[in-house]
Amino acid sequence: MTKTSLSILAFASMLLSSTAYAAPVEVTLWHMEQPPHRVARVQELIDAFNASHPEIVVKQEPQSWGEVYAKVPAALAAGAGPDMLFAIPDFAPILKKTGALTSVADFVAELDKKHKFIPSTVQSYSYDGGVWAIPLYNMSMNLWYRKSDLEKAGLKVPATWEEWEAAAKALSQGGAYGVGVPANKQLYTDQTVYSLMVNGGATEIYNEDGTLRFDNPETVGAFEFYTKLNKLSPPDSTSWTWGEAEACFVSKSCGMIMQFSVISTYDTQGGGEPSDLGVAAIPTEEAGAEANTIAYANAVMLLSKDDAKTKASQEFIAWLLEPENYGKFLNMEPGLFMPVTEDGAKAETFWNDPMVEKYKSQIETVIANSKNGRLFGFTSGRTFPSIAAISAQNLIAETLQDIVVAGTDAKGAVAQGQARMVEASK
Amino acid sequence: MRNPTLLAFVFVAPAMSVLLLILGWPLVSAIILSLQDVRSVGSPGAWIGLDNYAKLLADPSLWRATGMSIAWVAANAVLQTALAMIAALVLSQNFPGVRIARTWIILTWIVPTVVVVIIWRWLFSTSGGMINPLIVQSGLSARPIGFFSTPWMAFATLVFINSWRWFPFVTLMLLAGMTRIPGDLYEAARIDGASAWKRFSRITWPLLKPTLGVLSVVGTLLSFNVFDIIWLMTAGGPAGGTRTLPVLIYETAFKGYRLSEAATMSVIATVLLLTFALLTVRSLDRQEERE
Numbered sequence: 001m002t003k004t005s006l007s008i009l010a011f012a013s014m015l016l017s018s019t020a021y022a023a024p025v026e027v028t029l030w031h032m033e034q035p036p037h038r039v040a041r042v043q044e045l046i047d048a049f050n051a052s053h054p055e056i057v058v059k060q061e062p063q064s065w066g067e068v069y070a071k072v073p074a075a076l077a078a079g080a081g082p083d084m085l086f087a088i089p090d091f092a093p094i095l096k097k098t099g100a101l102t103s104v105a106d107f108v109a110e111l112d113k114k115h116k117f118i119p120s121t122v123q124s125y126s127y128d129g130g131v132w133a134i135p136l137y138n139m140s141m142n143l144w145y146r147k148s149d150l151e152k153a154g155l156k157v158p159a160t161w162e163e164w165e166a167a168a169k170a171l172s173q174g175g176a177y178g179v180g181v182p183a184n185k186q187l188y189t190d191q192t193v194y195s196l197m198v199n200g201g202a203t204e205i206y207n208e209d210g211t212l213r214f215d216n217p218e219t220v221g222a223f224e225f226y227t228k229l230n231k232l233s234p235p236d237s238t239s240w241t242w243g244e245a246e247a248c249f250v251s252k253s254c255g256m257i258m259q260f261s262v263i264s265t266y267d268t269q270g271g272g273e274p275s276d277l278g279v280a281a282i283p284t285e286e287a288g289a290e291a292n293t294i295a296y297a298n299a300v301m302l303l304s305k306d307d308a309k310t311k312a313s314q315e316f317i318a319w320l321l322e323p324e325n326y327g328k329f330l331n332m333e334p335g336l337f338m339p340v341t342e343d344g345a346k347a348e349t350f351w352n353d354p355m356v357e358k359y360k361s362q363i364e365t366v367i368a369n370s371k372n373g374r375l376f377g378f379t380s381g382r383t384f385p386s387i388a389a390i391s392a393q394n395l396i397a398e399t400l401q402d403i404v405v406a407g408t409d410a411k412g413a414v415a416q417g418q419a420r421m422v423e424a425s426k
Numbered sequence: 427m428r429n430p431t432l433l434a435f436v437f438v439a440p441a442m443s444v445l446l447l448i449l450g451w452p453l454v455s456a457i458i459l460s461l462q463d464v465r466s467v468g469s470p471g472a473w474i475g476l477d478n479y480a481k482l483l484a485d486p487s488l489w490r491a492t493g494m495s496i497a498w499v500a501a502n503a504v505l506q507t508a509l510a511m512i513a514a515l516v517l518s519q520n521f522p523g524v525r526i527a528r529t530w531i532i533l534t535w536i537v538p539t540v541v542v543v544i545i546w547r548w549l550f551s552t553s554g555g556m557i558n559p560l561i562v563q564s565g566l567s568a569r570p571i572g573f574f575s576t577p578w579m580a581f582a583t584l585v586f587i588n589s590w591r592w593f594p595f596v597t598l599m600l601l602a603g604m605t606r607i608p609g610d611l612y613e614a615a616r617i618d619g620a621s622a623w624k625r626f627s628r629i630t631w632p633l634l635k636p637t638l639g640v641l642s643v644v645g646t647l648l649s650f651n652v653f654d655i656i657w658l659m660t661a662g663g664p665a666g667g668t669r670t671l672p673v674l675i676y677e678t679a680f681k682g683y684r685l686s687e688a689a690t691m692s693v694i695a696t697v698l699l700l701t702f703a704l705l706t707v708r709s710l711d712r713q714e715e716r717e
Contacts, residue, residue, distance in 0.1 A: 069680060069681070070467070070679070070680035073466050073467040073468050073469075074467040074468070076468055077467050077468030094466065094683070097466070097469070098466060098468055098469055183664070184661075184663065184664070185661060185662070185663045185664070185665075186661065234552040234553060234570065234572070235552060235569070235570060235571065235572025235575045236550070236551060236552045236570075236572040236573065236574055236575060237572075237575075238572065238574055238575045238576075238580075238663065238664040239547075239572075239574035239575075239580070239659070239660060239663070239664070244551065244553065247551070247553050247554060248552075248553040251553050251554050253552065253553040253554070254553070388683075389681075389682060389683055392680075392681045392682070392683070393677070393681045393682055394681075401663060401664050401665045402665060404664075405575075405576060405577065405663075405664040405665035405667070406665040424682060
């Protein structure tokens with residue numbers, strides 16, 4: 001081989017190696033924010049990140065909550081899983097159990113120094129000596145109503161269960177339903193029922209030792225009251241998910257509903273004047289008691305075992321939590337996703353969104369309500385893996401269906417519910 | 427090759443190999459899984475022999491779901507056959523636009539399930555749906571009806587929606603069967619003064635029996651395995667009122683994280699369906715031989 005050809009080969013190999021070195025790291029994000037406008041907003045952010053970080057390429061693949069519990073373990077087993085995956089607290093233990101997760105405690109601590117996480121949002125993912133996901137946004141359940149409806153009926157905003165039932169009865173007129181609460185065997189029903197349980201003294205479903213304490217008089221009381229509300233709800237509430245409840249409220253068929261947020265639907269589907277939209281904390285059983293609610297700290301889990309991909313994923317998440325980007329991210333659904341960091345709660349990008357400006361007072365109330373957020377199975381500072389199966393099987397909602405559909409009394413249904421939870425925990 | 431039987435096997439072998447691979451392997455995998463204790467996809471599981479079979483065969487929820495599946499198949503068979511027979515009899519006539527009608531009838535069948543679900547959920551909704559206002563305004567009911575509010579209502583509504591979706595398929599099969607009936611039989615019956623009912627009951631129905639026999643096997647297998655429409659409409663609810671065997675299998679595998687138990691149920695369901703198919707096909711063969 002001549003010197004010239006050797007030189008050409010050496011130069012070509014240098015070129016090849018430098019090309020390989022410069023190849024961007026590709027990371028895939030799976031999230032469950034499927035509505036097209038949310039996908040578009042996530043894409044906007046990804047495009048901005050990719051443009052400012054030429055060494056990384058982030059791609060999104062929207063998934064459905066209905067399928068993701070089954071899809072992710074299968075995809076990971078086949079080696080085709082995502083590098084980043086959005087999560088709610090009860091989803092993380094499933095993946096942790098399969099060995100797919102590594103603790104992100106150090107990364108979360110680093111982000112916390114800079115942005116100050118709301119402690120409860122990190123707590124939902126902190127157990128077994130690690131932190132298993134990075135909190136991204138918060139969602140909390142609220143009571144939505146029209147101020148004019150209550151004024152017309154001479155009612156004040158219900159703060160107790162008694163006032164709530166009275167208001168629901170008063171608003172049940174002219175073919176409208178005073179309240180709309182779901183009774184489907186589905187996650188939305190789990191959320192609304194638990195929102196009553198936490199306001200009726202039934203926050204904990206586990207004892208200290210991990211045994212179940214779902215079957216107790218407070219839980220029975222919450223189910224009894226929920227059943228009263230359901231009787232004042234539309235008859236098809238047994239098949240409702242979030243969308244049907246919002247449709248019922250926006251079409252004025254329901255006087256009040258429990259929902260994370262109705263702002264987007266209310267605003268875009270002709271729900272009424274922004275100033276007429278009322279939001280309050282979920283009423284409590286006892287007058288003067290502190291109002292609680294269910295709150296979901298949504299987070300992102302890192303699944304890649306490749307160091308370069310993990311670093312690229314961390315880079316993207318750190319960028320996303322910067323206040324100048326974070327507000328845009330939260331406002332993919334204005335009024336629904338609340339900040340989990342202190343600087344995020346003050347971010348101009350969050351408060352300057354036109355929809356947020358229009359519904360500022362409602363959003364402030366939602367943020368205030370979310371501070372007393374609880375999530376079943378994640379309330380005592382310890383997390384028991386069986387909560388994943390209890391949540392995935394919607395056993396709280398199934399207990400309600402036993403009462404509302406099958407006609408079982410609340411005491412018997414709650415006892416059956418606990419038995420199912422014990423079976424699911426095995 | 428002189429041995430024709432051997433030659434036949436050689437020709438059939440490639441197709442059989444493909445069939446074994448795409449049908450046999452999943453079945454073998456399910457059987458292997460049913461003998462283990464695997465909880466979720468990708469996690470390991472210990473060998474436990476026939477424990478899953480012993481546990482599930484004694485579990486009332488399996489038999490309730492099997493009973494629900496049998497009721498689902500029977501209700502769909504009756505409604506779909508009735509609707510399809512009426513449609514086929516109409517479409518077998520010659521009238522202006524019959525060709526267009528024969529094409530358009532398959533529309534409900536080709537619409538994706540998700541679209542079917544969205545359409546019917548909206549139509550039956552009490553908030554903004556079209557059916558409830560009609561019912562209330564016509565005085566049939568003072569209040570809107572919750573079509574998915576009780577197990578019985580949800581079951582009946584689902585049967586209706588599924589039959590609406592699938593009856594065009596049955597109609598096409600019956601129409602194909604009707605074209606094989608010689609026209610001169612009807613001609614002769616008309617000359618003999620036979621009424622329309624007599625022509626149907628003495629000519630159409632008996633000569634359609636082979637088609638109906640094939641349909642009973644295919645339709646049962648298709649109906650039994652319907653999962654998408656039930657899951658998307660009611661997810662097996664309310665209160666388990668529409669929890670057929672496929673729904674229970676899905677719930678067990680992907681909600682309850684008991685993959686091996688779900689595989690066991692699948693094997694049991696396969697055995698039940700295979701037995702049914704073999705018995706029906708044998709009975710049809712015998713009937714054909716007798717005729």
